[in-house]
Structure formats: C-alpha cells, structure tokens
Amino acid sequence: MSGFGAAGGLAIDPDFCAGLFARLMSFSRDEPGVTRAAYGEGEEQAHALMRATGLSLGLSPDTDAAGNLFLTMPGRDPALAPWMVGSHVDTVPHGGNFDGAAGVIGALAAVEALRRAGLVPVRPVTVAVFRAEESVWFPASYVGSRAAFGLLPPETLDLPRTDSGRSLRAHMAALGLHPDAVARGERLLDPTRIHAFVEMHIEQGPALEEAGIPVGFVTAISGSFRYRKAACFGRYGHSGAVARSERSDAVFALADLITGLDALWGRLEQEGCPATITLGEVGTDPVQHAFAKIPGEVRFCLDVRSTEPALLDRIEAALAQRVAEIEAARGVRFALGERTGSTPARMSSALIEALSGHARRLAIPFRTMASGAGHDTATLAGQGVPSTMIFIRNQNGSHNPHEAMRIEDLCAAATLVAHLVASE
Incomplete structure (x- = not known):
C-alpha cells in the first residue's frame, strides 16, 4: 500500500478498513447512494457490525439507554480516564458510505494496529459509536451524543422522524432501548472520566483536496x-x-x-x-x-x-x-x-499541537481548519472534554452519493490516532 498507513511502525491495515466499508454498503445500498436512517434498520445493522468487529478485537462493549455503543480496549492503568475516539454511522437519505462511518472504522483500525503491534496504551481506549448524528431524521442536533451525557431534553423524544412520522421515543422502544431512562437524564458518560476525544471524519468541503493534503486538524466547529x-x-x-x-x-x-x-x-x-x-x-x-x-x-x-x-x-x-x-x-x-x-465549539489547542507533532514526525502533510458542519465532537467539547477532529480528504463533498474518500487518507488519520493514544 502506498501512503502513510505504516508510518512510524504502526501499520494501519487498509484491507481491514475497506472490508468494513464494503459490509456497510452491502446492507445499506439505496440508489443512488446509501441510507442508514437514525434509529432505523440501517443504523441498527451498522451498530451490530461495529459491535461484532470490536468483540473480534477483544474490546469490551457497553451500550447506554439511547443505544450509543462504546467498545473499550484496556490500558496498562485501568484507573486512568480513557481516550475516546469515534463518530456516528447514520447517514442522510441517499448519502455516501463514508460520512461518519470513516470515524468509527478509522478508530477500530487504530485499535487493530495497536493490537497487532502488541502495544498496550497506558490509558484505556474507547471507540464511541454515537446514534442519530444526522439531524435530517429528527429535527434536533446531536441526539445520540447528548443523550449519552444525559443532556437530551425530554420533549425531543416526541419529535417525529421525517420519513415514518413515528416519534423518537417509539423508534427507540422498537429497538429495545430505554427512552424513559433517556427522558430522566440517565447518563453513561461522565465528562470528568474522559481524558480526551478525537473524531475522524471526511472533510465535507473541497479545501483538503484542492490543497493536495490528506488530513486537517479542526480548530472550531460551527454553531x-x-x-x-x-x-x-x-x-x-x-x-x-x-x-x-x-x-x-x-x-x-x-x-x-x-x-x-x-x-x-x-x-x-x-x-x-x-x-x-x-x-x-x-x-x-x-x-x-x-x-x-x-x-x-x-x-x-x-x-x-x-x-x-x-x-x-x-x-x-x-x-x-x-x-x-x-x-x-x-x-x-x-x-x-x-x-x-x-452552540459553536472550540477545539483543544493541546490536542491539535500533539497531533501536529506526530504528523511532522511521521511526514504526514496537514493543515488546520474550522468545520462549517456540526459534529458530535461539539457535544463533548461543550461538556469540557478536551476534543478535536481530524478531517480526511474527500473528493466530492458529503451528504451525497459520490463521496470518494481514499482509504490511504483514512489510514493516515488512523495512524495519527494510534500514535496519539499510544504516546500518553
């Protein structure tokens, strides 16, 4: 493989990534593109795939009342707050296969590379798979990640899904989840028990492609x-x-x-x-x-x-x-x-500096940039968790069937994540 997947001795497996994307495509193809509706069949199958993949890597699974999935690799010191890396797997109708999913697959690929190299980070590493990031389904931002912190207003559960007309509460219940616990504000995540959060995501504009740069480090997320x-x-x-x-x-x-x-x-x-x-x-x-x-x-x-x-x-x-x-x-x-x-969110300058240092050492070109789109990272940053994003070059934008992220660029991002979590 050409590119940056083996930089610094931690080799990201491109076939591991491509295989997971192919399996996602196999059950969510919806011409022209893919559809994985929030709290629908496609998102549910994608969560099952990520859970099975995590189990195959020896990760410990946990699921909260809203159906968010967390897969944890033990660290050398289990008392330390974990790194958290992840994204979402739902899509817009007839969207692309990479938006959101790249962040989950990239996180799993980073863990797989650490496992294969025999490296155990000092801190645990948790792969987060959030629900319902795409607000096209329910007219509310960051449904899954807010619910994970007990922040989802109870009235949000009464919002109808745009295609079915059924409420968020009904869709959760149909999947065996616990909307009443969500309404009570029960939470699985405690922001004081998360060391830092990194989300890999395809860039949703043309800046990286036009500059010929594989990755970008996000400085702020628009509100x-x-x-x-x-x-x-x-x-x-x-x-x-x-x-x-x-x-x-x-x-x-x-x-x-x-x-x-x-x-x-x-x-x-x-x-x-x-x-x-x-x-x-x-x-x-x-x-x-x-x-x-x-x-x-x-x-x-x-x-x-x-x-x-x-x-x-x-x-x-x-x-x-x-x-x-x-x-x-x-x-x-x-x-x-x-x-x-x-609400707009500022990213952690310390994390950006750390990622920049790894990128320079590994000779991975990068730039810093703001995100015009919203992401679950904004929820974590808003809770005081040091957070940032790694944008991955993508040739045709996002929220359309023609997303064209290169696997080697995802491998570059996952390499940076693997080095980041292994270094502290």
Missing part, C-alpha cells in the same frame, strides 16, 4: 440557528388583474429576503467573518399555486452557521430587521416557526 418550517404569507390574486402596488406577493417577498441575506453574507465575507447562510427548501403550496395566480404563500427553511456566537447574533438581528422591512413594504407576513440550533 447554528435554524428555522426548519418557515413561511411567508401574502394574498392570492389574478396574475393579470392586480397591479404591483396592490399585490401581496409571497414569492417576491421571499426573494427580497434571500437577496438581502446574500448581500449581508457578502459583506461578512469582505470583513473576514466566517458564516454560511442556506435556504435548502423553498416551495409554494402545490394545492393552491397555479400558473395564473399571484402566490399567497411560500414555505422555506433557513440554516445559518458560524464558529462565532456573536456573529450568529448579528445575523439573527439583521434577519429580524429585514423581515420587518419586507412585511411593511410588501404587505406580507413572515412566520419563521420554531427556532433550533447549536
């Missing part, structure tokens, strides 16, 4: 505010009979909002302020809209992200001001609906 079921209400009318001054056109009003937000985003970029603004769904009412009608209603969602809390506040204030201006000018009414979101 967000989201309106998943927003709407603008105007007044239906005849497209040829109502003058512009008499119209309350919901689509033109939303267009004003979109162009205003885009102009704001452009100004923020010029100021060097990191943010993204996305309207991923826009649509008029299919029951009432028609070619010859002024649209009286349009629905949309809004997703705003930044690594800076103050910047999120600034954008949200600008949103409120622009909405009020458009309502007055267009004679429409906006209803943004329920607000959800997450």
